[in-house]
Amino acid sequence: GPRAEGRVLAELPQCLKKEAALHVRKDFHPRVTCACQEHRTGTVGFKISKVIVVGDLSVGKTCLINRFCKDTFDKNYKATIGVDFEMERFEVLGVPFSLQLWDTAGQERFKCIASTYYRGAQAIIIVFNLNDVASLEHSKQWLADALKENDPSNVLLFLVGSKKDLSTPAQYSLMEKDALKVAQEIKAEYWSVSSLTGENVREFFFRVAALTFEANVLAELEKSGSRHIGDVVRINSDDKNLYLTASKKKATCCP
């Protein structure tokens, strides 16, 4: 079936909000597209990228993963004890790519177990409930805890408001304003979803897969040593993206 073959991404999925996006390019980075066409993606096609999902208890982390991976929704709350994970296969620009989605416990008493699984994440998804402002306020603490185990300059951040179906348009737009501010502050990409209706769930995870893939290919090209004008040399760093400008070397195929 289509699942076994992976979810196919031929184009870059777009962000939800331009003011809180990891980047706003229309397409994959030209070097990434080029490397994929020329089969120069090295080990990326064999790699499994770890993505961790954190946030307060009952904000809907498990439901979000289950909606995407299994297309199911459970209205009953069952606390995650420690951690759980799902594998999801993609094919990005013709290259196989896998994400390991780690569902962690939000309950305080399970947090110490869960946090031992934070290490080595390439993307961190912080989930809050769009109908509970405290859960948004706690997102910075969740991020701080997750970053203790990871290299902040090498990880992609996503801030996801959940349970959109439960808020009125007026409530939603108020909450979104605050959430966009937090997202900008922590340099995360903002999304809002509903696991009940499925709104934005697929779009969101496709975006996570695409950006994680892109970062992996750029890192691989970086490792293999060739640098070109306009290359991103650091992504998601503190001083925004740094681009190489002083190189006289010409790109081999792409501008």
Ligand SMILES: Nc1nc2c(ncn2[C@@H]2O[C@H](COP(=O)(O)OP(=O)(O)OP(=O)(O)O)[C@@H](O)[C@H]2O)c(=O)[nH]1
């Ligand atoms: N209406 C609505 N309810 C949701 C949505 N997502 C989750 N829920 C409900 O919220 C409750 C908690 O969902 P979970 O996914 O178990 O929450 P969690 O964040 O994994 O909780 P912990 O494992 O304790 O950290 C459940 O009763 C879900 O049915 C949503 O999009 N809409």
